[in-house]
Amino acid sequence: MLAVLGVAIAAAMLLDMVMLATGMRESFRELLVSRGYDIRLAPKGTLPFDTDATIPGVSAIIATLRSNPDVREISPVLGGSIHISARDRDVSASIIGINPTVQGDYELLSGRDVVSSDAIGANDYLLAKLGARLGDTLAVATGYDPQTRTYSGQRRLVLAGRVKFLYGAAEQAGAVVKRETLEAMNPDRTDRASLFMVRVRKGANPDSVRSWIETRIPNVTAISIATAIAEVDFRLSYFRQLAFILGAVSLFVGFLLVTTLVTVSVNERAGEIAVMRAIGVSRAHVVQQVVLEGVAISLAGAILGLGLGLVTARYLNAILSAFPGLPMAIDFFLFQAKAAWAAMGLLIAAGIGAGIYPAWRAASLPIAESLRREAIA
Amino acid sequence: MLLALLPVALLLQASAPLQIQPRTIAVDEAFASKAHLHVGDRVTISSRAGAAADSAETAIVGAIVRRGADPSEVARGDFVARMHLDQIQRLSGYGDRVDRFAIGTRSATDIDSTLARLNHVAFGFRAYRSRDIAVETSRTFQVVSRFHRAIGVITIVASSVFLLCIMVLKVDERRRDIAALRLMGISRSSVVQSIVIEAALVAVLGSLLGVVIAWAASLFINWHYQALYRTPLHFSVITPPIVALAVGLSLVLGVGAGLLASLRLVRTAPLALFGR
Numbered sequence: 001m002l003a004v005l006g007v008a009i010a011a012a013m014l015l016d017m018v019m020l021a022t023g024m025r026e027s028f029r030e031l032l033v034s035r036g037y038d039i040r041l042a043p044k045g046t047l048p049f050d051t052d053a054t055i056p057g058v059s060a061i062i063a064t065l066r067s068n069p070d071v072r073e074i075s076p077v078l079g080g081s082i083h084i085s086a087r088d089r090d091v092s093a094s095i096i097g098i099n100p101t102v103q104g105d106y107e108l109l110s111g112r113d114v115v116s117s118d119a120i121g122a123n124d125y126l127l128a129k130l131g132a133r134l135g136d137t138l139a140v141a142t143g144y145d146p147q148t149r150t151y152s153g154q155r156r157l158v159l160a161g162r163v164k165f166l167y168g169a170a171e172q173a174g175a176v177v178k179r180e181t182l183e184a185m186n187p188d189r190t191d192r193a194s195l196f197m198v199r200v201r202k203g204a205n206p207d208s209v210r211s212w213i214e215t216r217i218p219n220v221t222a223i224s225i226a227t228a229i230a231e232v233d234f235r236l237s238y239f240r241q242l243a244f245i246l247g248a249v250s251l252f253v254g255f256l257l258v259t260t261l262v263t264v265s266v267n268e269r270a271g272e273i274a275v276m277r278a279i280g281v282s283r284a285h286v287v288q289q290v291v292l293e294g295v296a297i298s299l300a301g302a303i304l305g306l307g308l309g310l311v312t313a314r315y316l317n318a319i320l321s322a323f324p325g326l327p328m329a330i331d332f333f334l335f336q337a338k339a340a341w342a343a344m345g346l347l348i349a350a351g352i353g354a355g356i357y358p359a360w361r362a363a364s365l366p367i368a369e370s371l372r373r374e375a376i377a
Numbered sequence: 378m379l380l381a382l383l384p385v386a387l388l389l390q391a392s393a394p395l396q397i398q399p400r401t402i403a404v405d406e407a408f409a410s411k412a413h414l415h416v417g418d419r420v421t422i423s424s425r426a427g428a429a430a431d432s433a434e435t436a437i438v439g440a441i442v443r444r445g446a447d448p449s450e451v452a453r454g455d456f457v458a459r460m461h462l463d464q465i466q467r468l469s470g471y472g473d474r475v476d477r478f479a480i481g482t483r484s485a486t487d488i489d490s491t492l493a494r495l496n497h498v499a500f501g502f503r504a505y506r507s508r509d510i511a512v513e514t515s516r517t518f519q520v521v522s523r524f525h526r527a528i529g530v531i532t533i534v535a536s537s538v539f540l541l542c543i544m545v546l547k548v549d550e551r552r553r554d555i556a557a558l559r560l561m562g563i564s565r566s567s568v569v570q571s572i573v574i575e576a577a578l579v580a581v582l583g584s585l586l587g588v589v590i591a592w593a594a595s596l597f598i599n600w601h602y603q604a605l606y607r608t609p610l611h612f613s614v615i616t617p618p619i620v621a622l623a624v625g626l627s628l629v630l631g632v633g634a635g636l637l638a639s640l641r642l643v644r645t646a647p648l649a650l651f652g653r
Contacts, residue, residue, distance in 0.1 A: 002538065002541060002542050003542050003546075005538055006535070006538040006539050006541075009531075009534060010535060010539075012531075013531060013532075013535060145501075149501060237605065238602065238612075242528075246528065246532075250535070253535065253539055256539075257539060257542060257543075260542070260543060260546055261542075261546070264546050264549070264550055267550065312531060315527065316524065316527055316528070319520065319523050319524050319527055320520060320524055322520050322523075323517060323520050324516045324517055324520075
């Protein structure tokens with residue numbers, strides 16, 4: 001029982017590490033493709049919303065992009081920060097200005113979208129901080145100057161909708177308005193955007209469109225889903241490598257444990273095996289039995305380890321979800337059937353491998369000597 | 378933030394000689410390596426990518442510096458250029474403004490009172506202890522630390538079960554020797570004692586070997602990740618308390634496993650151990 005528990009823990013660890021190695025990339029990819037935008041344009045040398053930098057000339061960029069027949073839809077996004085006076089305190093939040101007909105940044109949970117220039121949408125975290133409800137009018141200010149404690153733009157906006165930001169972190173107060181509204185509140189940001197999202201025509205190659213954009217618009221960095229995933233891969237390569245190393249160690253420990261168990265079992269049953277061989281049982285049959293024993297232990301451990309692995313994955317995922325600025329939708333440990341099958345397959349392969357040495361020992365036992373030793377014992 | 382605002386487009390300059398001696402800047406090693414910059418090179422600096430020449434200025438690379446260890450920047454891969462304050466204020470259009478002041482006090486005991494005095498008279502700013510800011514910017518590493526601790530606990534549980542299994546099996550494999558010893562008149566306590574001592578010895582030797590392997594792995598991990606993320610940060614550190622914990626835990630588990638297995642065997646009749 002202790003041995004099966006040992007194999008189960010190794011299997012759980014292996015499953016977790018397979019989930020970690022593949023999960024975050026898959027989770028990030030799912031997030032990027034969820035709204036169908038294939039390319040993101042950020043200020044040159046930056047990633048989307050990595051800095052406060054913006055791209056000037058939104059109208060000109062849209063006109064340039066429209067000249068490419070492979071570009072189907074363009075969604076410019078302007079980011080910023082706001083201060084909302086609520087009762088006796090000021091609440092700070094990040095805000096995006098979008099075009100509601102082509103936006104790909106949030107889901108509307110309730111209420112209506114920000115279709116009018118006096119409408120604002122907020123996520124649950126901001127609503128809780130404000131203690132506000134849909135229909136309330138909020139005094140929203142931008143361009144806070146801490147030295148003079150003044151704002152460059154102030155407006156009264158009606159809380160129209162409750163939204164969930166796809167790329168928002170867990171404890172991040174966020175709001176959304178029409179891009180024109182945010183521009184009007186930030187005169188120095190007129191005709192500027194923090195990000196463009198571009199959807200390409202079905203059948204078109206996003207990478208060739210991306211290259212075309214970079215040659216036509218020199219002050220942007222065009223990021224396709226593949227390049228974004230490559231960047232995330234680099235930033236989080238530590239976790240993938242850790243997953244690979246710990247997964248390999250788990251597999252090796254499982255292998256070693258099964259080998260030890262089956263070897264001890266063969267040693268214990270040396271007499272029994274010698275008798276079987278003496279009455280005509282073939283070597284192949286003995287090998288088969290011993291290998292099957294290893295596979296059975298691995299399988300029992302793997303089944304037990306599956307449940308254990310899912311519980312520990314959930315716990316570890318909760319720890320890593322606290323990464324500052326990490327979108328809520330990103331999971332480090334994502335359960336995928338293929339990951340579970342991969343872990344199970346690896347463990348069974350290790351079980352077969354683990355049975356080879358004891359099976360060879362069992363098959364090559366000297367029959368007469370083993371019987372004599374058994375009789376003396 | 379000021380530096381982050383400046384996605385400094387440094388372009389090797391091939392323009393006409395300037396009337397005024399250009400100012401110097403310092404760039405970090407990674408930046409110098411990527412842009413093939415050397416001390417003495419002339420560069421054109423702008424706060425905007427692809428900006429026209431009239432909004433850019435020329436500078437000379439005066440130094441190539443190694444960046445300090447900063448956990449908050451570890452995986453970002455940003456490049457850093459350091460400039461004179463007035464130079465960056467002019468270039469970014471920031472005017473006579475700064476993002477922060479760093480203040481040194483005469484003695485450590487002055488910090489609290491200085492902080493209180495500054496915040497009392499503050500207008501448009503707030504003073505913090507450097508330590509508090511460091512804690513805030515280390516949140517990424519705090520999460521990683523918590524993750525490592527959790528993985529460590531799982532690994533310890535897995536190793537413990539593994540060690541217990543191996544010890545129990547190892548002792549069980551010798552049941553005939555033990556039966557022979559018992560039949561020869563060796564007392565139960567002597568048998569238990571000898572097995573426990575052997576188990577403790579194996580556990581200590583195994584854990585010492587583990588420490589050596591861990592030390593080699595730690596060297597490799599630091600070498601690899603320092604090169605990958607271009608940082609002097611240490612990713613793996615083996616401290617005496619960690620070694621003591623590993624050896625101590627291994628010893629406890631070894632002794633426990635030896636005791637468990639030997640007690641089970643000495644309580645069984647010697648002939649039964651022989652299979653009779």
